[in-house]
Each structure stands twice: as C-alpha cells, then as structure tokens.
Amino acid sequence: MAKITFLGLGVMGYPMAGHLAAAGHEVTVFNRTTAKAEAWAKQHGGNFAPTPALAAKGADFVISCVGNDDDLRAVCTGPDGAFQSMAEGAIFVDHTTVSAAVTRELYAIAAETGIGFVDAPVSGGQAGAENGALSVMCGGDQDKYDVAEPIMQVYAKVCRRLGENGAGQLTKMVNQICIAGVVQGLSEALHFAEKAGLDGEAVIETISAGAAGSWQMQNRYKTMLADEYDHGFAVDWMRKDLGICLDTADENGASLPMTALVDQFYKDVQKLGGNRWDTSSLLKRLRHMG
Incomplete structure (x- = not known):
C-alpha cells in the first residue's frame, strides 16, 4: 500500500480520496477549507494537514484535484506548495482540468528536483467519482505513468496514457468540445x-x-424536462x-x-443567474428566449 496525499476535496476529490483510503x-x-479536510479524515480514517507542503511530506504520490491554473500553481509551487517537501522519486498526479501550458510548466x-508529473484530467462527473468509474486521460513519461496507473485505477473505469506531458489535458479539451456540441x-x-x-419523455425514451443516444441524453433529459439544474x-x-479549448x-x-458559439450561449445562461447550474441548462436559455 502507498502513502498518498490528496489535495482538493471538492465534489470530485472528496470521493476519489475516499476510494484510495477504502483500498x-x-x-x-x-x-483550503480545513473543516472539510477534518470531516473527510473523520469519515475515512485518514489524516489531514494545514498546508500542501506538510500534507505531501514523505508521500509516494501526491494527487491534486483543484479549480484552475492558479489553484494548481498554488498547491504545487506556492509558499507552502507540495513541491517543497516532495522527495526525489515521488510522483505528482494532477486531475484538475487546466491548460496544457501550466501542465508543461509544472x-x-x-x-528539476526529480519529481515525476502526470497530467490526468478526468471525466464522468460527481457520479463517476462517487462510483469509482471515471475516465482518466493521462500525459507524461511512460515510466512515471506505469507506476501511477494502479493508484488511479482505484477510481477509474478507464485509465490511459495518450502521450507525453500535456497530452492528458489536450484529450480533456477534446472531451469538452464533444460535450458542448452534444x-x-x-x-x-x-x-x-x-x-x-x-411528449418529451416519450420521445427521448424512443x-x-x-x-441519437448519448450519455447526456440518458442522464440529463428528465431534469432538463423538469427545468431542474x-x-x-x-x-x-x-x-x-x-x-x-x-x-x-x-x-x-x-x-x-x-x-465558440456554445461558449457564448453559456455566457447567456450566466446572465440568467445560472453560474452554478448544470451544463444542461442550455435548454433554459432557449425556453427563456421563447
């Protein structure tokens, strides 16, 4: 069994870290909100630390699932970043969806310090994280990926290396482009x-x-018809x-x-107050337009 640090306990990270503990x-x-880390430790029997550096000390693997490029830089190379305390030979696995540029930078x-880095964005949403059935798209050195893959398989339905550093993030961009159109x-x-x-429900069931079938159709049509987001x-x-992208x-x-067009449609949804609505709320925009 490995010594693992998990940085970021959002709707994805919280259950992903839980699967690792259960394994x-x-x-x-x-x-960042320590109370959430305390709650996770109490629920899963693990430990928590007040900074990424302290959390990462002595870890074989450090895994992140944070918000954006700046968040990732902060937990890696910030004043209390994980890179400060990670030992040579340890591997950093990043599940955040970020730019390929920041991935290559990190x-x-x-x-330079002998730390491995695998970019590994995920798809499958909160349900996929909770059920341990995520699609994990990876980039990085083959030898580092080979060592990290068994760890990621704990919460993956499919886990695959697509190429060198940055290839995972580029593949996630392909994923998001597909989803926007669907x-x-x-x-x-x-x-x-x-x-x-x-009858919308009867139509979709047919x-x-x-x-025409898709994951989005199977998993979102009922809430879309009910105007729930x-x-x-x-x-x-x-x-x-x-x-x-x-x-x-x-x-x-x-x-x-x-x-580019769908991105502007999502901007319209934000103007309706839908910043935190599910991406299927594009239907609400159409209904609003009449």
Missing part, C-alpha cells in the same frame, strides 16, 4: 419537441435507443474549460466555430 492506502488530505519544475443539440431537440407539442457540472466551470485552438490553428 487500504495511507491517505493524508489537504483542503512538469519542468518537478523534473448538450446544445439535446437542448435544441427538447425545445423543438416542446414547441411541436410532443430515440435514445438509436443513433441545481446539480452536476457548473456552467462557470464549463466556460473555464471551453476558454482553455478556444485559447489552445488559437495556438494550434484548429477551427472551433461550434465551441
């Missing part, structure tokens, strides 16, 4: 069905078994992710017209 690993957690800093298409379809006087992946976070597309020359 028998020695887990120490850190969270990979280089880690390498959710917009589903929203327009349900809106159309309502305007046509059809077409979901065919070529206080769950799931927040619009604010999706706009953060799509911003990363669009910035990267400017760098590599990719054309993302649909992604």
Whole structure:
C-alpha cells in the first residue's frame, strides 16, 4: 500500500480520496477549507494537514484535484506548495482540468528536483467519482505513468496514457468540445419537441435507443424536462474549460466555430443567474428566449 496525499476535496476529490483510503492506502488530505479536510479524515480514517507542503511530506504520490491554473500553481509551487517537501522519486498526479501550458510548466519544475508529473484530467462527473468509474486521460513519461496507473485505477473505469506531458489535458479539451456540441443539440431537440407539442419523455425514451443516444441524453433529459439544474457540472466551470479549448485552438490553428458559439450561449445562461447550474441548462436559455 502507498502513502498518498490528496489535495482538493471538492465534489470530485472528496470521493476519489475516499476510494484510495477504502483500498487500504495511507491517505493524508489537504483542503483550503480545513473543516472539510477534518470531516473527510473523520469519515475515512485518514489524516489531514494545514498546508500542501506538510500534507505531501514523505508521500509516494501526491494527487491534486483543484479549480484552475492558479489553484494548481498554488498547491504545487506556492509558499507552502507540495513541491517543497516532495522527495526525489515521488510522483505528482494532477486531475484538475487546466491548460496544457501550466501542465508543461509544472512538469519542468518537478523534473528539476526529480519529481515525476502526470497530467490526468478526468471525466464522468460527481457520479463517476462517487462510483469509482471515471475516465482518466493521462500525459507524461511512460515510466512515471506505469507506476501511477494502479493508484488511479482505484477510481477509474478507464485509465490511459495518450502521450507525453500535456497530452492528458489536450484529450480533456477534446472531451469538452464533444460535450458542448452534444448538450446544445439535446437542448435544441427538447425545445423543438416542446414547441411541436410532443411528449418529451416519450420521445427521448424512443430515440435514445438509436443513433441519437448519448450519455447526456440518458442522464440529463428528465431534469432538463423538469427545468431542474441545481446539480452536476457548473456552467462557470464549463466556460473555464471551453476558454482553455478556444485559447489552445488559437495556438494550434484548429477551427472551433461550434465551441465558440456554445461558449457564448453559456455566457447567456450566466446572465440568467445560472453560474452554478448544470451544463444542461442550455435548454433554459432557449425556453427563456421563447
């Protein structure tokens, strides 16, 4: 069993760290809100520390799942960052969705002190984290990935290395581009069905078994029809992710017209007060428009 530090106990990190403890690993957690770290330690029998550096001391693996580029830099290289206390040969695994640029930056800093760095963003949402069924997209050195993979498999449905450092984050961008288009298409379809006087639930139950079926359709159509969005992946976070996609597309020359359009639709949702609504709230925007 490994000695593991987990940094960030949000809706994803909290259950992910719990799976590691349940698997028998020695887990120490850190969270900006210490009370949440204390609660996790009490529930799962692990330890908590007041700073990333103290949490990471002596760890074989340090795993992060925080908010954005700045949050990741802070827990890695900030005044009390984990890199300060990590031993040579230890491996840092980052599950945050961030830019490939910050991933490459931190990979280089880690390498200078003999620390391994694997970028490993995840997909599957809160339910996937709670059920231990996440899709984990990884980038980094093959030997470091090989050592870290058994740890990640504890909460993964699929875990795969896609290439060198940054490849995991680039793959997560592909994932988010796909989701943006699917959710917009589903929203327009349900809106159309309502305007046509059809029974939306009956329609989806019929077409979901065919070529139109998707994870979003299966898992979100009922709450969308009920106009319920206080769950799931927040619009604010999706706009953060799509911003990363669009910035990267400017760098590599990719054309993302649909992604850019849906990003603006999410901006409209934010104007409706939906910053923390689920990404399926694109339907609410259409209903609001009439």
